[in-house]
Amino acid sequence: AQTVTQSQPEMSVQEAETVTLSCTYDTSESDYYLFWYKQPPSRQMILVIRQEAYKQQNATENRFSVNFQKAAKSFSLKISDSQLGDAAMYFCAYISMDSNYQLIWGAGTKLIIKP
Amino acid sequence: GAVVSQHPSWVICKSGTSVKIECRSLDFQATTMFWYRQFPKQSLMLMATSNEGSKATYEQGVEKDKFLINHASLTLSTLTVTSAHPEDSSFYICSARGGAFYQPQHFGDGTRLSIL
Numbered sequence: 001a002q003t004v005t006q007s008q009p010e011m012s013v014q015e016a017e018t019v020t021l022s023c024t025y026d027t028s029e030s031d032y033y034l035f036w037y038k039q040p041p042s043r044q045m046i047l048v049i050r051q052e053a054y055k056q057q058n059a060t061e062n063r064f065s066v067n068f069q070k071a072a073k074s075f076s077l078k079i080s081d082s083q084l085g086d087a088a089m090y091f092c093a094y095i096s097m098d099s100n101y102q103l104i105w106g107a108g109t110k111l112i113i114k115p
Numbered sequence: 116g117a118v119v120s121q122h123p124s125w126v127i128c129k130s131g132t133s134v135k136i137e138c139r140s141l142d143f144q145a146t147t148m149f150w151y152r153q154f155p156k157q158s159l160m161l162m163a164t165s166n167e168g169s170k171a172t173y174e175q176g177v178e179k180d181k182f183l184i185n186h187a188s189l190t191l192s193t194l195t196v197t198s199a200h201p202e203d204s205s206f207y208i209c210s211a212r213g214g215a216f217y218q219p220q221h222f223g224d225g226t227r228l229s230i231l
Contacts, residue, residue, distance in 0.1 A: 033217040045159075045208065045222035052217070091158060101216035105158040 002027055002099045004092055006106035013082045014114045020067075021077045021109045023092030029053075032096030034075045035103070036066070040088040048090070051075065079111075087113045118142050119211050121223025129231055130201060136194045136226045138209030144189040145211035149220060150182070153206045162207075165192055199230045 003026045013019035025034070036048040051059045051068050058066050063083075067076045079086055092106040118141040126134055138148060147166050151159040163179075165171035165186035173179045181203075183195040192211075196203055206227050210220035 035219060037222075042224070043153075043206065043208075044224045045210070047219045047221070050219055095216060102161055102164065103159075103220065107158050 002094060002096070002104050004094050004104050004106040006090075006092055006109050008109045009107070010110045010112065012112040012114055013079075015084060016081055018078060018080045019082055019111065021079075021090050021092075021111065023075045023077070023106055025073050025075065025092075025094045025104075027073065027094065027096060027098060029096045029098050032094060032098075034066075034068070035093045035095075036064070036075075036077045037091045037093060038086075038088040039091065039108075040085075045091075049077065082113050084113050084115060087111060116142050117213070117219075117221040119145075119209065119221045119223040121209050121226055123226060124224055125227045125229075127229045127231065128199065131198055134196045134199055134228060136196075136207055136209070136228075138192045138194070138211065138223050140190045140211040140213070140221070143211075143213040143221075145192070145213055146189065147212045148186055148192040149210045149212075150184060150192075150194050151208045151210065153208060153225075159208065162194075196228065199228070201230045204228055204230045 005024045032053045034051045037045045049059050049061045063080045065078045089108045091108045093103045095103050120139045122137050150162045162177045163171045163173045167189050171184035186192040208225040210222045212220045
């Protein structure tokens with residue numbers, strides 16, 4: 001079965017510093033898509049960044065970037081210049097034909113920002 | 116863009132009543148909508164997937180007679196929890212997708228359902 005693993009239940013970072021959240025996944029597909037969503041205390045799920053597996057270039061979105069290592073099946077999220085508003089649960093998710101076109105979610109990482 | 120509105124945000128009702136939750140895509144056509152349930156400190160659990168004009172596809176273990184889903188238009192899906200009981204208390208989140216499977220899902224704000 002397809003799985004998404006987030007090995008860090010909780011991470012903390014000093015404001016303005018950089019933090020990396022890890023995510024690994026298991027698949028036999030070559031064509032798939034990966035996402036990072038954040039869920040702040042308000043509990044709305046917000047799309048942070050998206051990566052197509054066929055693209056070698058790592059996706060970036062302002063202070064958010066990913067390190068996509070296809071061979072290692074790794075999809076980490078780097079947050080630069082951390083801000084208090086970045087405090088949230090971060091979920092990694094995968095979708096492909098072998099997931100029946102449904103998002104497979106990781107367990108989440110709680111990110112704490114220290115002022 | 117890609118705004119999804121979910122109402123109500125919080126509902127408290129007595130055991131045995133039915134509760135309807137609405138999910139609307141405000142600025143795009145949602146060909147597919149999803150309903151999730153989230154337990155405290157856990158990830159999202161997919162309950163069902165619905166396509167406009169079709170019957171919803173329920174995940175294993177989800178009672179389709181208890182959780183009625185209607186996706187009558189490209190901008191509206193509803194989840195009705197029928198004869199709700201305290202064990203149905205949870206956080207329910209809808210999402211909508213406007214295109215192919217690889218397009219992002221856009222989420223509503225969620226509904227906190229408390230059954231007394």
